[in-house]
Amino acid sequence: MYSAAGFVFDAEGCGDVFLDRAEKYRVTGRIPDFTVRVTDEEAAECMLHTGLKDAEARYLASGTKFYFELIKRGGMMLHSSAAALDGRAYLFSGDSGAGKSTHTGLWLKCFEGAYILNDDKPALTRSENGFLASGTPWSGKYDLNRDETLPVQAIAFIEQAGDNSIERLSAKEAAVRIIPQTVRRISRERMTELLETVDRLVSTVPVFVLRCRPDEEAARLAYSVMKTC
Amino acid sequence: MKIKEGFVLRQVADATIVVPAGKTSLDFNGMITLNDTAAFLWKLLEEDRDEASLVKAMLAEYDVDEDTARAGIERFVKKLSAEGLLV
Numbered sequence: 608m609y610s611a612a613g614f615v616f617d618a619e620g621c622g623d624v625f626l627d628r629a630e631k632y633r634v635t636g637r638i639p640d641f642t643v644r645v646t647d648e649e650a651a652e653c654m655l656h657t658g659l660k661d662a663e664a665r666y667l668a669s670g671t672k673f674y675f676e677l678i679k680r681g682g683m684m685l686h687s688s689a690a691a692l693d694g695r696a697y698l699f700s701g702d703s704g705a706g707k708s709t710h711t712g713l714w715l716k717c718f719e720g721a722y723i724l725n726d727d728k729p730a731l732t733r734s735e736n737g738f739l740a741s742g743t744p745w746s747g748k749y750d751l752n753r754d755e756t757l758p759v760q761a762i763a764f765i766e767q768a769g770d771n772s773i774e775r776l777s778a779k780e781a782a783v784r785i786i787p788q789t790v791r792r793i794s795r796e797r798m799t800e801l802l803e804t805v806d807r808l809v810s811t812v813p814v815f816v817l818r819c820r821p822d823e824e825a826a827r828l829a830y831s832v833m834k835t836c
Numbered sequence: 837m838k839i840k841e842g843f844v845l846r847q848v849a850d851a852t853i854v855v856p857a858g859k860t861s862l863d864f865n866g867m868i869t870l871n872d873t874a875a876f877l878w879k880l881l882e883e884d885r886d887e888a889s890l891v892k893a894m895l896a897e898y899d900v901d902e903d904t905a906r907a908g909i910e911r912f913v914k915k916l917s918a919e920g921l922l923v
Contacts, residue, residue, distance in 0.1 A: 778849030786848075786855060786867050795844055798857040802846040809849050 610634040612682065612730035612741035613756060616673070620645040622665030629744035631754050640680075643672045670728060670745035674790050678797050682732040683804045686788040687762070689724040689740050690714040691753075695760035696724055696740035697833055699817070700788050705765045706821055708749075713826040726751035731759065733804070737811050761813045761833040768818035771825045773832045781814035782806070837913065837922050838884040845870075845878060854878065864920075873898070877912055881922075887913070 608617055609632040617639045618625065645668045653664035674684040687700035688707040692714065699707045707727075714721045727747025729740045738759040742752035763773065764784050776784070785805055793801065813836040819825035842860025846853055852875040854868040855861075870878055873894075880893055887909060894905040916922050 779851040782848040782851055782853065783867070783869060786853065791865075792861045793857060795842070795857040798844045798855060799846065802844065802848055802853065802855070806846075806848045 608634055608637060608639055609744070610637065611673075611743045611754065612677065612732055613739075614640045614676070614680065616640060616676070617642040618669065619643070620647070620650065620665060621669035622650070622662040624662045624666035625669050625744060628666070628746075628750050628752075632744055641676045643669050643676070645669050645672065666745075670743075671790070673743065673745065674728070674730070675793065675797060677730055677732070678790065678793070678801050678804070680732075681800070681804060682730055683789055683801055683808070684728050685731055685762070685785065686727065687729060688726050689729040689742075690721055691724045691755070691757055692718055692721045692830070693834075694757060695834075696729070696757040697760050697830070698729065698740060698762040699765050699829075700762060700785070701765040706767055706819075707765055709821050710765055710817075710819065710825065710829070713821070713823055714830070717823050717826045718830065722753065723751045724753055724755060724757060731804075731808065732756075733807060734758075738808060759812050761815060761836055763815040763817040763829060763833065766816060766818045768820065771817075771819045771822075771828050773815050773817045773819075773828055775836070776814045776816055778809040778814075781809040784816075785809065785814070837881065837886070839878065839881045839916070840921055840923050843921075845875065873908065874912055877909065881916070 609629050611632050615637040645665045649668050650665045653668045685700055687698040688711040690697045690711040699710050701707055711723055724740060725742045725746045726749055728745045730743050732739050739756050740759045741756040742754055746752040782805055817829050842856055842858050843854050844857045852870040856864045880890060890909050891905050
């Protein structure tokens with residue numbers, strides 16, 4: 608049995624990669640909220656689509672299952688690298704190859720005490736005081752995540768540029784960027800719930816676009832603007 | 837004419853957004869943002885409609901003359917059709 612993002616779950620058929628990465632999320636003696644189950648058919652389909660081996664395919668598919676369950680419970684996944692600093696989460700999202708992990712890697716160099724909460728797929732959940740971000744066993748290519756939940760300070764969409772600049776987005780612009788960076792291929796009911804969560808997210812959390820070079824000046828600029836918003 | 841099944845239209849912040857759901861998301865990968873009039877027409881087209889009934893509905897809802905309404909509807913329908921969104 609495991610616990611992540613405030614939910615307790617059983618895991619079935621999730622494979623060895625999951626078992627390895629989920630070790631630090633293991634709990635005992637709790638009542639699970641749901642079960643993350645990957646069937647043989649689902650694993651085979653995932654292998655076919657992605658070309659991954661069985662254990663990697665099961666790991667990927669189990670994440671998809673977990674994030675479906677999260678949507679039902681008012682949360683969502685945001686494809687982003689989440690850095691933690693001073694007890695707050697700073698999320699950097701964008702297309703694959705935009706430089707999300709490169710940017711949060713620079714935070715680790717620049718700011719003492721900074722660490723990666725989840726390098727690829729933090730779970731976002733709602734609390735009375737706003738949105739929270741959590742590490743989960745699913746963090747993309749690398750096992751870079753911590754079993755912690757922190758308030759979300761801000762989100763920035765990364766775009767590569769020749770100069771460093773940061774600009775606040777309107778709620779509408781934020782929504783249009785966030786939707787492509789979350790779970791796809793879900794039922795009508797799940798999609799309706801997900802869009803409601805996105806609506807809350809963009810009205811609660813400041814969202815920016817960070818046009819930047821892969822340098823420390825970009826990290827300092829992002830931190831100085833995002834921490835005070 | 838009618839919009840294909842499997843799309844979810846919802847107001848997010850002050851944007852009207854349409855995204856595919858279920859099996860439709862396998863064929864149609866993307867997201868559409870609609871302005872006010874387009875959202876109005878989209879909702880009508882979730883049920884089978886002909887152009888005349890769209891024109892009538894638009895004249896009732898908006899302060900617009902018939903020729904302008906008809907031209908706008910034709911443009912929108914052409915766009916939907918080009919994207920393969922109509923049945």
